[in-house]
Amino acid sequence: MIDLLIAGGTVLDGTGAAPRRADVAVTGRHVAAIGDLAGRPAARTIDATGQVVTPGFVDVHTHSDLTLLSGPQAHSAVRQGVTTVVVGNCGLGVTPVAADRAALRAAAGYLDADPAVRWDWSDLPGYLAALEAARPSVNVAALVAHIPLRAAAVGFGDRPAGAAELDRMRGLLGDALAAGAAGVSTGLVYAPVCYAREDELEALGRTAAAHGRLFAWHVRDYADGLLDSVRQALRVATATGCRTQISHLAAVGKRNHGSVARALELIDDARAAGADVAFDVYPYLAGNAPLAQLLPAWAQEGGEEPMRARLALRDVRARVTAGWRDMPNSWDVITVSRVPDGSEDVTGRTVADLATTAGTDPSRVALDLLAAHGNGVQIVAGGRSERDLLDALTHPAAVIGSDGQALDPHGPTGRGVPHPRSYGCYPRLFAEYVRRPGGLDLAEAVRKCTSAPAERAGLAGRGVLRPGAVADIAVFDPARIADRATFAAPQQYPDGIRAVLVGGRPVVEDGVHGGARPGEILRTP
Incomplete structure (x- = not known):
């Protein structure tokens, strides 16, 4: 039967x-x-x-580390066909907890949509046990995130890791890989890993390679420095031999449109020379990130509390504002999507609009939000090119990753105005980029959502029928099949x-x- x-x-x-x-x-x-x-x-x-x-779709790039503990039904993910998610991306993660727990949780504020979720674990086995106890609707694989590794070995300061500290990171990473982690990730725009030198990245890459695992990169810059940032990832991939995944490949800001094609040429050259490199992408022209990502590295030193105190100082605010005058994006394409207290009068509005209402400068609005809420302030930022997106989607090394979270619109994780990719990434791919004349072949699009990402993450036997x-x-x-989630009304x-x-x-x-x-x-x- x-x-x-x-x-x-x-x-x-x-x-x-x-x-x-x-x-x-x-x-x-x-x-x-x-x-x-x-x-x-x-x-x-x-x-x-x-x-x-x-x-079922294998979402190789998610930030559902904590939202699955708040809402294990994984509503926004599984209802679009996702059956497996990979957490721990962009260097943002929840294990190991070997440093100040409160400081580490603040550093991972992007993940922390429900403050009622308790962090009772200290290592990867403990975290995976918590996930098992939650009984999620989807399968979950985990990467080890660079932020907790560096926080455990070096702290939150702006300095290079010494030899003993590199050994400490390698040891913690090796323990987690031995316990079943799918790989390691970095996020070089986020403190404290923005202070990491290339020797530290090579140490992580060699450890991943020794275990045959993935090294996923949120590179140092997706705007003016995109090409140099991709070159760094490729140098480490070549030097260490690790399987490398460049996360959410895109170019931010109109002046950088066209950079994705040049980045793809660099990736093609590295692949032709034998490097195991691929990348993921999602089918939208806007991204989602902590507002703190826009701060210079020096302003974030020491962790969230020192950062917030620093941003109350007049000379610091003046220095940050001066640097923002040449941002690749304007404040009218940057929308506040979430703040920790759920303020409805702020979320869903651009920083420029908030400034007009307050009769002040957009930079002041952004700095006030950061000083008040730190890493918990989330934004949706536009300024991307359709041509760049098509170049990435159609490349043979591309796989689909939502960069979203499993959310419950009726629970604590449903607050704010999240990026619609959490609800509609995969349906949007088929509706907008497969059904269009001359679009992606249906079988190839399915491969990019299933066996290809499973292979990148080392998930044997998944993603095939x-x-x-x-x-x-x-x-x-x-x-x-079609997405109904929009930027204005994403929770559909x-x-x-x-x-x-x-x-x-x-x-x-x-x-x-x-x-x-x-x-x-x-x-x-």
Whole structure:
């Protein structure tokens, strides 16, 4: 007896192979058979006529480290077809906790949408145990983040790591990799890792390479310094031999439009020379980040509390404001998306608009927000090029990663006006960049969402649809799938999703989350 039969659909197996008409049989947690299964008895059948049946999407770049503990149903992720997420990206993470716990939590304020979530762990096994106890609806793999590694070994100051401190970081990272972490990530715009020298990055890369794991890079600059930042990542990849993933490749600011094509040439040259390098991208022309990312490194030294105190000083504010006069983006394309106290009169408005209302300068508004709320202030920032996005999406080394979070619009993580990618990244890809004339091939787009990111993250057996594979499956209408989340009203689920299975169990059917929480915590052996 088949437990579940997905009948009458068109199967895209995630490898890029051509679609074929087939039924999919699920028994227990695994795919039992794929083919013409008419007449086979099944305890339950999902009619997939007119639908495509694919592996569930593997979101290689998320920041759901803490939101899954607040809302383990993972509503905004699983309802768009995501069945596996990778957390710990951009150097922002929650383990190891070997430094001042409060300071580390403040440094990771971007992740911290629900202050009621308790940090009871000190290392990766403890954090993964907390995730297991939460029983998420999606599978979760974790990267080890650079910020907690550096905080544990060096602290929050602006200085290079010494030899003993590099050994300490390597040891902590090695322990976490041995405990099943999928790799390591850095985020070179964030304090304190913005103070890291290249020898420190090479130390992390060599440790990752020794374990056969991924090194994911939020590079040092996505604006005027994008090309030099990509060159640094490629130098470390070449020197260490580590599998390297450049995160959310984009160019910020009109004066930098076209830089993505040149960055892709650098990546192509490195790949031709033997480096294992790829990148992820999401289908939007705006990003999401802490407002503190716009501060110079010197203003962030010492951690959040010293930063906030520093920003109350007149000479410091004048110096920061002077530097902001040549920003690649203007304040009218930078929208406040979240503040820790949930102030509705601030969120959803541009910094320029807030300044006009207050009769003051936008820089003053931004500095006041940072002084009051620190790293918890989030922004959505535009200023990107459609041509750059298309160049990235269509590149063979590109995979899709939302850079979003699993959010619950009716829970604590639903506050503010988040980036719509958390609700609509994957449906938007198919609606806007596959269905358009001359767009991405459907099978190739599915590959970029499934087997390709799973391979980058080292998640063996995930992201493919074949007999014996874990039955993480998405069923959707390729003519109807579309994002409904917008920048003005982001907390809306997509259209066109027929069903989402995680480990053989239906979690979403016809857009409704049924409450199942069968996700696994994935440990890399």
